[in-house]
Amino acid sequence: TAVGLGGPPQLRRWERSQFLGQFPEQVLWAATEEVLSRRPMPQELSKALADSRCQRIFVKASQIHHCRLILQTAKQHGLPVTVVHSPEFRNDVALVITTTEPHSQEEVFIEPRG
Numbered sequence: 001t002a003v004g005l006g007g008p009p010q011l012r013r014w015e016r017s018q019f020l021g022q023f024p025e026q027v028l029w030a031a032t033e034e035v036l037s038r039r040p041m042p043q044e045l046s047k048a049l050a051d052s053r054c055q056r057i058f059v060k061a062s063q064i065h066h067c068r069l070i071l072q073t074a075k076q077h078g079l080p081v082t083v084v085h086s087p088e089f090r091n092d093v094a095l096v097i098t099t100t101e102p103h104s105q106e107e108v109f110i111e112p113r114g
Helices: 013-018 043-050 061-066 068-076
Strands: 027-032 056-060 081-084 093-098
Touching: 027 043, 043 068, 043 093, 056 061, 056 068, 061 068, 061 081, 061 093
Parallel strands: 056 081
Antiparallel strands: 027 093, 056 093
């Protein structure tokens, strides 16, 4: 993260595309396209949505069709959802759950189970 002169921190281009435009230190959980396509919804993802530190969910627009149950669960927990679309988001991260407080959690990815 770069700090602008006299301004708030700014994301570098590669950081911006890594987690759907969010600061890496504010990402609690992230899921790939593979995890979102699983049926039923992975238990790890359900637990992540119920985490009391969650503040907002970001979903890649191209993956919204996999997110009906996730959106319903987010609504139950009162979590706002933002659908993002940018050609910069070329990796396979499809869902990001953020918090307002920076943290030092090392592993943020919800792993696919086979």
